[in-house]
Amino acid sequence: xxxxxxxxxxxxxxxxALGKKIGNKALLFGAIGGTIPDLxxxxxxxxxxxxxxxxxxxxxxxxxxxxxxxGAFLFGWLFYKMYNTGKRKHTTILKDWIWLFFLSLFTHPIxxxxxxxxxxxxxxxxxxxxxxxxxxVVDPIYTIPFLLCILVMMFFKRNSxxxxxxxxxxxxxxxxxxxxxxLNKIYIDSIFRSSLQEHGITYNRYYTQPTIFNNxxxxxxxxxxxxxxxxxxxxxxxxxxxxxxxxxxKIRDLTPEDYQRVERLAWFSNNYYSIYKLEDxxxxxxxxxxxxxxxxxxxxxxxSFQLYDKEGELSMKPFERSEEKVSEALSELWERLKGKTNNxxxxx
Numbered sequence: 133x134x135x136x137x138x139x140x141x142x143x144x145x146x147x148x149a150l151g152k153k154i155g156n157k158a159l160l161f162g163a164i165g166g167t168i169p170d171l172x173x174x175x176x177x178x179x180x181x182x183x184x185x186x187x188x189x190x191x192x193x194x195x196x197x198x199x200x201x202x203g204a205f206l207f208g209w210l211f212y213k214m215y216n217t218g219k220r221k222h223t224t225i226l227k228d229w230i231w232l233f234f235l236s237l238f239t240h241p242i243x244x245x246x247x248x249x250x251x252x253x254x255x256x257x258x259x260x261x262x263x264x265x266x267x268x269v270v271d272p273i274y275t276i277p278f279l280l281c282i283l284v285m286m287f288f289k290r291n292s293x294x295x296x297x298x299x300x301x302x303x304x305x306x307x308x309x310x311x312x313x314x315l316n317k318i319y320i321d322s323i324f325r326s327s328l329q330e331h332g333i334t335y336n337r338y339y340t341q342p343t344i345f346n347n348x349x350x351x352x353x354x355x356x357x358x359x360x361x362x363x364x365x366x367x368x369x370x371x372x373x374x375x376x377x378x379x380x381x382k383i384r385d386l387t388p389e390d391y392q393r394v395e396r397l398a399w400f401s402n403n404y405y406s407i408y409k410l411e412d413x414x415x416x417x418x419x420x421x422x423x424x425x426x427x428x429x430x431x432x433x434x435x436s437f438q439l440y441d442k443e444g445e446l447s448m449k450p451f452e453r454s455e456e457k458v459s460e461a462l463s464e465l466w467e468r469l470k471g472k473t474n475n476x477x478x479x480x
Contacts, residue, residue, distance in 0.1 A: 133247055133267075135170060137275045138240050141306075142166015143282055145235035147299050150228050154215075155290035158232065159282070161211060165236025168203065169194045183448045184393050184439075188400055195241035196255040204234035246310065248341040248421055250402070261402070265341040266317035267310065272345060274313075278306040313347050316367075323365055324352045327374040333361065339404060339421055344462075349469040351423045353404055358382050360404070360420055368471025375472060380420060380430040385409040386439065391446035406431070407439070415439040417448070425461040434461060 146162015176189030193199055208230035216224060244251040247269045250261030267274065281302030288295035317340070324340050333354065340352040349366045352374055359382050363374035383406040388395035397417060398405060404420040408431045418433035426432040438449040 133243055134270045134275070135167065136279070137270075138166045138170065138243065139163045140166075140275060140279050140282055140302075141239055141243060142236040144278070144299060144303060145239055146232055147282075147285070149232035149235055150224060151295070151299070152290055153224055153228065156286050159286065161229075162232060162236045165207065165233045166240050168207070168237060169199070169240045182393075182445060183450070184397065184446065187448070188396055191241070191244060191249060191251045191261075192259075193252070193255045195244060195251050195253070197238070197241070197253055198256070200234060200238040200241070203237045204230050207233040207237075246313070250400075259399075261400075263402075264314070264317070265339070266313040267347065268342045268344050270345055271313075271342075271347065273347070274306055274309050277309075278302045281305065313342070316347055320350045320352075320365065323372055324350075324354075324374055326372070327352075327363070327365070328354060330373060331377075335361075339402070341421065343423060343465050343469070346469060349465060353380075353420055355404070356382075362420070362424070364423075364468055366469050366471045368469065370472065370474045376427070376468070378424065378427050378430070380406065380424075382406060383408050383431075386415055386446070393446040406433075410438070413440050423461070423465070425457050427464075432457075434458075 140163075142162045142165050143159035144162065145166065146158040146160070149162070150158035170190075172190050172192065172194035175194065176186035176192075180186045180189065209226065211233070212224065212226045212229040215229075216222070241251050241253055245253060245262040246264045246267045248263055248265045249269060250263040252259055253262050254260060281298050285295050285298035285302070288298070320340050324338060328335060328338070335354040335356060338352060338354040340350055343349045343351055343364075348368065349364060351362065351364055353360050353362045360380040361377055362380055363377045365372075365374040369375075386394050386407045386409075388398070394407070401419040401421055406418045406420060408416045408418070410416055415438065416431055416436055417439050418431060419435040420433055422433055422435040424430065424432045425434050437451055439446055440449065441447075
């Protein structure tokens with residue numbers, strides 16, 4: 133999930149592990165631990181000269197269970213040595229720090245696994261990307277109450293029972309909401325299958341996920357032999373079915389036979405993708421797990437970037453985001469989130 137959410141969760145882990153001994157400083161160290169896995173963005177850029185390889189490194193080894201275990205001992209020992217000096221000597225033990233960093237490192241990828249992006253929890257033993265697709269990468273309803281509880285908690289003494297209550301409240305509210313999103317995902321999948329059946333749509337497989345910032349409006353994609361169909365459903369719709377169907381051609385102007393990295397990009401998107409040729413030596417890759425920025429343009433996924441040949445190897449250009457298009461897309465999603473009447477749904 134987003135950096136703020138991981139900082140909040142990491143801070144909560146720090147409090148649970150060392151809050152009684154070192155107070156608010158435990159939140160800081162927990163927040164650091166909760167941030168470490170996402171530093172793979174910078175590590176990937178340092179390790180790989182190719183931008184595609186660097187992007188694919190994100191949510192890889194540094195988001196794995198193995199890294200959580202190894203990192204707990206490494207960072208636990210390191211921070212214990214730095215903290216356990218002077219007047220602070222003997223106020224904590226090594227076990228406390230290992231536990232703090234294990235909690236903050238381990239909960240980070242576990243939380244990420246609930247989002248659509250995909251997390252390689254079992255690297256290096258498997259490169260399978262775990263994605264439960266039940267919560268958006270950014271969801272204020274999960275983050276804000278959790279954050280407020282942690283902020284209030286900071287004003288109480290470290291041994292206060294009220295402080296412990298606020299920690300439990302923050303963890304409890306966020307956990308209950310996460311459970312709701314899991315149950316909601318099961319419900320949405322049933323609505324999606326019913327919608328396909330009602331329209332007589334046969335399919336190879338399908339994919340559903342919440343749109344950004346909420347768990348009310350959902351986006352679903354179904355794979356056919358030569359194209360994809362994508363639609364929306366809001367919990368505020370009068371009718372219980374997906375609508376606003378858009379046909380997206382399965383364009384593959386580059387294939388794994390052309391470049392091996394195309395196969396890696398296909399793996400990254402779980403084979404929900406298209407690649408359009410824009411001009412000589414310039415292509416657009418669209419990750420079709422995510423909505424279109426313009427429903428009238430199948431080459432406008434909100435997660436897309438340009439590919440080109442660089443000295444015989446496939447590479448990508450830096451992400452370029454059009455603020456105007458993003459604003460328009462968010463505005464359309466907001467309007468669709470408000471729901472449709474049965475009459476409007478009947479037109480789709």
